[in-house]
Amino acid sequence: MINARKISKSFGEKMILNKVSYQFENGKSYAIIGKSGSGKTTLLNILGGLEEPSSGLVELNGLAVSKANVQKMWRDHLGFIFQNFGLIENGTVEANLKIGFANRRLNKSGSRSAMKQALAQVELENLPLNQRVFTLSGGEQQRIALARALLKKPDVILADEPTGSLDPENTDIVLRVLFNSFGPEATIIIATHSQEVWQKCDYVIQILDGDLQNKEVNKQ
Template sequence: MAEAMVELQRVGRNYGATTVLKDVDLSIYAGEMIAITGPSGSGKTTILNLIGLLEKPNQGSLYLFGKPSPSVGSFRARKLLRTHIGYAFQNYALIDDASIKQNLDIPLFYEKISSQKKSERQRAALAQVGLADINVKQKVYTLSGGEQQRVALARLLLKPCQIILADEPTGSLDAGNRDAVMQILHDLHDQGKTIVIVTHDEVVARSCERVHTLR
């Protein structure tokens, strides 16, 4: 069997006296689209935070791309986040009082390309998420929730990543925007990306190849 891209072995995570995860085993393979479900407080977002190198487990082992996960904030962790791991946050994690373009400039900060080339790539990413005609000078706070989520996904398209972690990507959206966002994630999956989605939405979970339920 192929080596897992992500491997959790008897992973535990607690915050003081509160245990959020206990003895979790989970393997995620390259090219999968997997949903992580479970009741509130079961540790769904915590698993994403562990894979996304925002936290470290208190117990057990976590392997990323065949190697033990690096320390949070270390050089290797920062490099993985810059080149391998993309994160779609539940609250979109956009800069509200900045323009769409300023938000899309962030993943291209280290790219040694002309301003024109940056703009072309940004326009292509926006077109891929259904925002081809949007005014990139528009401030993020003026956008609807669905538009903000699409801008956040366009930002992901502009960075090199092999795995996308999506935390309740449709949680605050109506059915139409939910379906549009999921279509974008399915398109990314079809392009070879590994997609890990935390969700409480049964429709979203059923659209994935595999569901891992936390108890």
């Protein structure tokens, strides 16, 4: 469970978030929507400890996220999926996937088996582990990022426009994995412009004039 408590964020004189509070429950999926510049990515980054709020706090599993513990929280509990993939482009597939093991101890055989399993989940089971990431398509790179998050087994998945630059085939794969492969207790929070994405979520939260508003989901 992750709680935002009276989060405010300003850039200069511009107020992006104004004392917003929200409780994100275990086992639920949330879409954060709003026009460009409304604060979707900012809120996501604050929830994940990548940015500090101007005021307010974030609690993860009942503990306040602070400078002292943010790295441990990120390593042990949070999985990020970035719009720009967040991969080591000149690194191999294996080197990128190993980042997902930061909170787990596996021997060489166990780690390779887990990596192969994660690649199979994102339909890249035939991809060589020694292939350089920069040789892959954008869709394949996003699926590598997703496989890395799967290996981490996070409590909370934060995804920033995870399908924003993907073709329909890769979008279908990413959404299937995102909504079905992280376990029943995982909390999924997605910043998105895509109606296809937010219609799959349990809750839709709209950022409007610095505030959060629940939006009814039409799951047709």
